[in-house]
Amino acid sequence: MQGDPTLTLNVTTITEESRRMAESIKPGSAKWDVIVVGSGAAGGMAAHELTTAGIKVLLLEAGRMIDTRAEYRTMEWPYNSMRRNRLPPGERPIAVAEYNFLDRPYAATPDLAKSDKVTSYAGNTFTRNWVVNEKEHPTTGTPYAGVRARVLGGRTNFWGRGALRYGPLQFKAASLDGYDVDWPISYEDVKPYYDKVDRLLGCSGTNEGLVQVPDGVFQRPSKLNCVEVAFKRSIEKMGRTLIPGRAGVTTDGVLHNKYRMPCRGRGRCGRGCNLQSSFHSPTALIYPARDTGNLTVRPYSVVSEVIVDPATRRAIGVRVIDANTREVMDFTARVVVLGAGTLESTRILLNSRSRDYPNGVGNSSGLLGCYLSEHIMGIRGSGYMPQRIGTEPTLDDGRPVAPYIPRFQNVTDKHPDFIRGYHFQGGGGCTEYPGMAHDTPGYGKAFKSSVRKHYPAIISFGGFGEVLPVKDNRVTLDPQVKDAWGIPVLRFDYRFGENELKMAKDMGDTIEEMLTKAGAEDIKIGRDPLPPGWSVHEIGTARMGEDPRTSVTDRFCRLHDVKNVYLADAAPFVSGGTQNTTWTILAMAWRTMDYLKERMKTGDV
Amino acid sequence: MSKSTALPASKPVSGITRRAALRALGTGAGTVALLPWLSEQGLLAFGRIQEAKVATAPKVLSASQFATLEALVEAIIPADERSPGAKEARVADYIDLLLSESDDAVALQWMGGLAALDEAAVTRFRAPFARLDATQVDALLAEMSANELTPQSPLDEFFVMTKHAAVQGYYTSEIGIHRELRYQGNKFLNEFVGCETEDGKTCSHCGQKAEK
Numbered sequence: 001m002q003g004d005p006t007l008t009l010n011v012t013t014i015t016e017e018s019r020r021m022a023e024s025i026k027p028g029s030a031k032w033d034v035i036v037v038g039s040g041a042a043g044g045m046a047a048h049e050l051t052t053a054g055i056k057v058l059l060l061e062a063g064r065m066i067d068t069r070a071e072y073r074t075m076e077w078p079y080n081s082m083r084r085n086r087l088p089p090g091e092r093p094i095a096v097a098e099y100n101f102l103d104r105p106y107a108a109t110p111d112l113a114k115s116d117k118v119t120s121y122a123g124n125t126f127t128r129n130w131v132v133n134e135k136e137h138p139t140t141g142t143p144y145a146g147v148r149a150r151v152l153g154g155r156t157n158f159w160g161r162g163a164l165r166y167g168p169l170q171f172k173a174a175s176l177d178g179y180d181v182d183w184p185i186s187y188e189d190v191k192p193y194y195d196k197v198d199r200l201l202g203c204s205g206t207n208e209g210l211v212q213v214p215d216g217v218f219q220r221p222s223k224l225n226c227v228e229v230a231f232k233r234s235i236e237k238m239g240r241t242l243i244p245g246r247a248g249v250t251t252d253g254v255l256h257n258k259y260r261m262p263c264r265g266r267g268r269c270g271r272g273c274n275l276q277s278s279f280h281s282p283t284a285l286i287y288p289a290r291d292t293g294n295l296t297v298r299p300y301s302v303v304s305e306v307i308v309d310p311a312t313r314r315a316i317g318v319r320v321i322d323a324n325t326r327e328v329m330d331f332t333a334r335v336v337v338l339g340a341g342t343l344e345s346t347r348i349l350l351n352s353r354s355r356d357y358p359n360g361v362g363n364s365s366g367l368l369g370c371y372l373s374e375h376i377m378g379i380r381g382s383g384y385m386p387q388r389i390g391t392e393p394t395l396d397d398g399r400p401v402a403p404y405i406p407r408f409q410n411v412t413d414k415h416p417d418f419i420r421g422y423h424f425q426g427g428g429g430c431t432e433y434p435g436m437a438h439d440t441p442g443y444g445k446a447f448k449s450s451v452r453k454h455y456p457a458i459i460s461f462g463g464f465g466e467v468l469p470v471k472d473n474r475v476t477l478d479p480q481v482k483d484a485w486g487i488p489v490l491r492f493d494y495r496f497g498e499n500e501l502k503m504a505k506d507m508g509d510t511i512e513e514m515l516t517k518a519g520a521e522d523i524k525i526g527r528d529p530l531p532p533g534w535s536v537h538e539i540g541t542a543r544m545g546e547d548p549r550t551s552v553t554d555r556f557c558r559l560h561d562v563k564n565v566y567l568a569d570a571a572p573f574v575s576g577g578t579q580n581t582t583w584t585i586l587a588m589a590w591r592t593m594d595y596l597k598e599r600m601k602t603g604d605v
Numbered sequence: 606m607s608k609s610t611a612l613p614a615s616k617p618v619s620g621i622t623r624r625a626a627l628r629a630l631g632t633g634a635g636t637v638a639l640l641p642w643l644s645e646q647g648l649l650a651f652g653r654i655q656e657a658k659v660a661t662a663p664k665v666l667s668a669s670q671f672a673t674l675e676a677l678v679e680a681i682i683p684a685d686e687r688s689p690g691a692k693e694a695r696v697a698d699y700i701d702l703l704l705s706e707s708d709d710a711v712a713l714q715w716m717g718g719l720a721a722l723d724e725a726a727v728t729r730f731r732a733p734f735a736r737l738d739a740t741q742v743d744a745l746l747a748e749m750s751a752n753e754l755t756p757q758s759p760l761d762e763f764f765v766m767t768k769h770a771a772v773q774g775y776y777t778s779e780i781g782i783h784r785e786l787r788y789q790g791n792k793f794l795n796e797f798v799g800c801e802t803e804d805g806k807t808c809s810h811c812g813q814k815a816e817k
Contacts, residue, residue, distance in 0.1 A: 075791055078777035084699070085777070089706055223799030226811035233816075265794030387811040394810050395789035398797040432788055437772045441753055443681045443746050443764075448785070452687070455786060456810075 009070060011129055018064035018299040019324055025058075025298040027329050032058040032296065033600070035318055035333040037303045037348065040154030041585045042339030042569035044281030044289075045197075049593035050337075051294035055600065058331060059286070060301040060320060062340075063130075063150030066157065068259075068282050072272025073126055078433070085125045090116035093123035094134070099145050099531035105138030105481060105489075121534070122147040126271035127158050136484035141475075141492035144533035146343065150323075152299065153281040154341065155536065157272050161279070161401050162425065162580035163203045163248035165194050165587075167214040169411070169421075170577035177410070177419040180469055183574045184546050184555040187214065193587035193594075201279045201586070202250025204263070204400060208243050212407045212421075213579065220251040222399035227385040227428040227459045232403075234518035240408050245401030245425070248279040248583060259283035265398035278400065279582075300324050304487050305352035306336055306361050308562055315361075315565045318348075321485045335596060335605050339568035339589065343372075343475060346541040346571050347490050349559075350477050360477075362542065362559040368552050369476055371469040371540040372492075373576050376422075376500045378530030381511035382436075382460030383520025385428065389457040396429025396456070403427045405461065405514075407578050409506065418502040420466040423578045424511060428459030439524065459520060463507035468499050469540055469575050494532050504529050537581040542571035556595040557588065564605045566592055663698075664705035665712055666719070671697060672735040673719045678771040680742050688785035696774035703770075718763030722749075725760060 036046045039061040047059045078084045087093065092115040094106055099121075102109045107118035118134045119127075130151040137148060149155045169176065171183045171190070191214070197203075198217035205218040222244040224232060232242040249269060253262040263277035276283040289295045300323040307330060308315050317332035338345035346369055352361035362368055405424040409415050436458045437451045467473075473495065477488040496504075508527040515523045545551025548560035553572045559565045568589040570581050599605050663671040675697035684690035691697070704712045722745075726734040730741045737745070749764035756762045775781040782788050801808035805815045 077779075077782070077791070079779045079782070084773065086703075220796070223797055223803040226800040226808060226813065229800040229802050229808075229813055230811065233813075265797040266792065267790050387813060391810055393787045393789055395792075395794075395798070397790045398792075398794050399799075430786070430788060430790070432782065432790060434776055434786060437776055438769060441750070443750050443768065444743070445683055445685050448682055448685060448690075452785065 009073070009129070011064075011067070011071070014065055014067045014071075021065065022298055022300040022322060022324065025296060027331050030056070030058075030296060032056045032331075032333045034058070034335040034337055034596075035060065035331055036337045036339060036568070037318060038062075038154065038338070038340035038344070038569070039152050039286055039297070040149075040156050040281050040339070040341060040569075041159075041582050042341070042589050043337070044153065044156070044285035044339075045586050045589035046337045046339050046566075046568040046593055047295055048285040048289045049590055050597070051289040051292045053597050054292075054294060055597070057289070057295050058333060059289075059295060059297045060303055060318070060331070061150075061152050061297065061299050062302045062323060063152065063154075064299050065297070066130075066152045066282055068153075068272070068276065068280065069274055071129065072157075072274040072280075074268045074271055074274045075266060076126075076271075081125065083125065087123065087125060087128060091119070091123070091128060092117070093119045093121050094145070096121060096145075096530065099143045099533075104140045104143075105134065107134035107138060120147045121145055122158070122536070130157055137489070138481055138483065139490050139492060140478045140481050141490075142494050143531050144492040144494060145531045146533045146538070147536045148341065148344070152286065152297070156279060156281040156582070158270055159248075159279075159582060160580065161247045161249055161269055162404075163205070163216075163246045163279075163583040164404075164579035165214045165216060166190070166577050166579055166584050167211055169212055169407075170575060170579070173420065173575050173577070179419055181545065181550075181574060184544055184551075190584070190587050190591060193591045194583065196590055197583060197586045200254065201248060201284055202252065202254045202260075202277075203246060203583070204244075204249050204251045205246035206244050208241070208406075210241075210243075210406050212411050213246075213404075213423075216246070218246075222247070222401070222403075224403060225396040225427070225429040226388050226394070227457060228403050230385050230387045231428075231459055231514070231518045231520075235405070235514050238514070238517060240405060240514070242403050242405050245399075245404050245427075247400035249273075249277050249400035250279075251277070251400075257284065257288055259287050263400060267397040267399060269400050302485050302487070303340065303348055304328075304485070305348060306338070306562075306565060308352065308354070308357060308361050310354070310356035313562060315562050321487075323485070326485070335564045335566065335600070337566045337568050337593075337596070338571075342538045342541060342569050342571045342573075343490060345567055345569055346475060347477070347487075349542065350475075351488060362552050362561050362565065364561050365549055365552060367471070367543065367550070369541050370471045370474040371543050371574075372473045372475060372494050372538065373467045373469045373540045373573075374533065374537045375464040375535035375576065375578065376467055376496055376504055376529050377462060377464050377535050378526065378528060379465075379504050379507040379511070380426075380460060380462040380526045381508070381515050381523065382458060383515045383518075383523040384454050384457040385459050385518065385520055386457070388429070389521070390453045391456050393430045393456050397431050401425075409503075409510075415506070417506065418499045420468065420499070420503070421578055422463045422465035422503055422507055424461040424463050424507075426459070426461030428457070430456050434458075454522075457521075459515075459518075461511055461514075463504070463511065464535065464537075464578050464580075465500060465503045465507060466576060466578050468497060469543070470497060475541060492533075496529065496532060500529075537576065539570040539573035539576040539581060542567055543574050544572040545574070557592040558595075566596055568592055663701045666701050666704070666716070669723075669733065669735070670716065670719045671701060673723055673733065674700060674715075674767075676735040676737075676742070677719075677722065677767055678774075680746055681768050681771045682775045689780050691771050691775050694775050694778040694780040696771050696778070699774040700767075700770050714763075714766070718759070718766065721759055721763060
């Protein structure tokens with residue numbers, strides 16, 4: 001009998017275990033030094049670094065625990081479920097176009113209201129038990145395609161694995177082009193932590209000596225397949241390059257982690273890797289942290305605010321709403337680390353309102369929520385490389401990420417139309433599903449044979465461009481709309497600007513140019529950006545800086561206003577370059593925790 | 606009117622007329638991707654069909670509508686010397702099952718499309734679509750697919766809708782993935798090989814030579 005693992009998958013056991021765990025942990029049931037909010041890349045790294053240093057940590061996760069074996073359905077074939085990767089009745093992801101024409105909150109619009117569960121675009125048969133229901137978690141304001149997950153490990157359970165370092169071009173961007181401000185720290189400050197992250201978690205890649213995306217401590221890299229080699233050779237003549245993708249995946253194995261195994265090239269990482277070769281916060285960070293005996297994980301713990309004692313101007317803890325029982329309880333500790341994800345951490349701070357902090361905690365500058373940035377994407381190009389048209393299929397996708405074309409604009413030259421830059425990610429060859437069949441014209445034997453002939457030859461790339469940090473791109477608390485737990489939701493006021501749109505145009509032009517030079521056939525260029533938020537690379541909203549009047553946190557991601565509250569996610573980031581964000585979150589969280597450990601040692605907190 | 610264009614009497618979409626179905630098809634802009642979701646029961650039923658290779662028992666479509674749909678998807682993705690086509694991959698069952706749990710409007714569009722197709726077949730060749738010979742099928746499909754990128758008529762729309770569904774159903778089937786595409790991935794590797802030039806050889810797949 002062909003069942004459907006998406007439906008037959010039994011999460012009752014893990015759900016009940018999560019409830020029991022939550023019920024067993026109450027304020028005062030133990031004494032903790034630090035409260036960490038969130039269990040993804042940020043919270044996971046914070047918990048790992050603190051507990052391995054002997055510090056007692058209470059980790060609060062808004063969702064349930066996860067079964068990292070059963071729930072990662074890595075090798076499932078689409079025909080194992082006759083739904084063929086569609087969601088079951090009553091569940092529905094928001095489609096790309098809908099972001100642009102639906103009123104918000106999206107899930108409240110008539111088209112979507114009839115579904116029981118409406119997820120962001122990232123909702124699919126593999127992630128459906130992890131991503132949030134937009135009905136319970138609405139957001140308002142301008143279109144924004146954000147993805148949130150409430151489960152142990154958060155979005156790291158299905159992240160894209162792109163593990164890129166920010167370099168000098170990011171940390172000192174303002175010095176190079178005069179726009180906005182530099183980070184208060186430099187690449188040299190963070191480099192040692194990138195190295196540590198590479199060693200602890202494993203990163204696959206090649207050393208290339210490129211300033212725009214610095215080298216790391218790499219494990220065995222991915223190889224390029226035939227169409228990618230052909231493309232690379234062609235664009236190298238234009239002074240550009242294509243390098244193997246850098247992946248937050250251990251290909252050689254990692255020491256000191258009994259939960260993870262080296263990559264075996266199955267190419268299914270985005271569903272969760274059940275060998276745990278891909279970095280997923282639960283097995284890579286949280287289980288090892290738990291094994292120290294210093295970690296308490298409380299699932300189903302929705303943090304609504306940070307509680308600050310106005311007399312001492314110190315945080316005394318956080319307010320938690322139990323996601324099941326709705327019981328409200330205050331947990332206390334010496335230090336609070338927010339790692340709930342850039343936007344959620346900022347929301348918690350904005351919601352920490354009191355007589356003494358009418359605009360939220362950490363917001364004396366009025367800048368909390370401002371300078372939201374991410375990456376503009378969606379501009380893409382594809383074609384067929386003649387070297388592989390009509391050849392028999394080969395195994396082309398047995399690796400953790402596709403190749404990478406590093407940023408080439410505004411590196412050594414100066415583009416007349418825009419500042420900053422973009423990179424492309426993509427590649428080609430045979431994949432399980434031939435999406436190109438939908439674009440192949442005709443019918444009958446000619447159609448079928450055309451799909452077959454072109455299937456190994458497809459190559460496609462999509463651009464990721466820096467969105468300039470702008471004060472007016474911001475989130476605030478919605479004055480009316482609340483989530484299922486009564487917490488005000490975020491209202492977005494976020495748009496792409498002139499620089500992004502000019503950059504997007506250039507992306508379309510350059511990918512077309514490269515495909516043409518490479519001799520690709522039947523070139524298709526998509527010039528429309530995806531909706532804002534699609535990258536899920538959100539940064540900013542609590543930017544770091546030396547001056548408390550123009551920034552929210554200091555150079556160690558500590559609130560200027562409240563000296564025992566730290567941010568472990570990307571909220572303090574000043575600007576985001578073109579690089580995927582996770583690896584920098586991990587490195588920065590480690591750096592912040594090292595600083596915190598020092599402060600705790602000296603008795604400062 | 607041919608018998609085959611009759612709508613089923615007692616199906617989820619009750620009380621609709623052929624005219625209503627045809628009208629629904631004509632207003633189908635933007636609904637190409639709107640295939641509905643499958644319930645657990647639907648899924649199990651389909652699983653049984655697949656496994657036992659039992660006779661088709663459509664849930665929404667009448668026997669004649671089903672025959673039309675099956676002939677159409679097989680015409681779009683036919684059996685050839687390499688692999689079976691959409692019929693053996695049970696693509697029509699897949700679509701019928703999805704339709705069984707779709708909104709009425711979506712089911713109406715499909716029924717309208719099938720009715721319109723049969724009407725065109727009868728008008729032109731005096732037989733429903735499922736009974737046309739290969740030349741006749743080809744003549745109709747050549748017309749329906751001529752405006753694939755910018756569909757003009759209801760039949761043009763119906764072709765695009767059916768083609769996307771057929772592609773989805775066929776290339777996610779065991780036949781589509783393994784026998785037609787001969788997809789090699791999703792297995793345990795010691796190391797991903799890639800292009801053989803990466804190992805300093807002339808590649809036997811693409812003919813490119815190693816550099817230097």
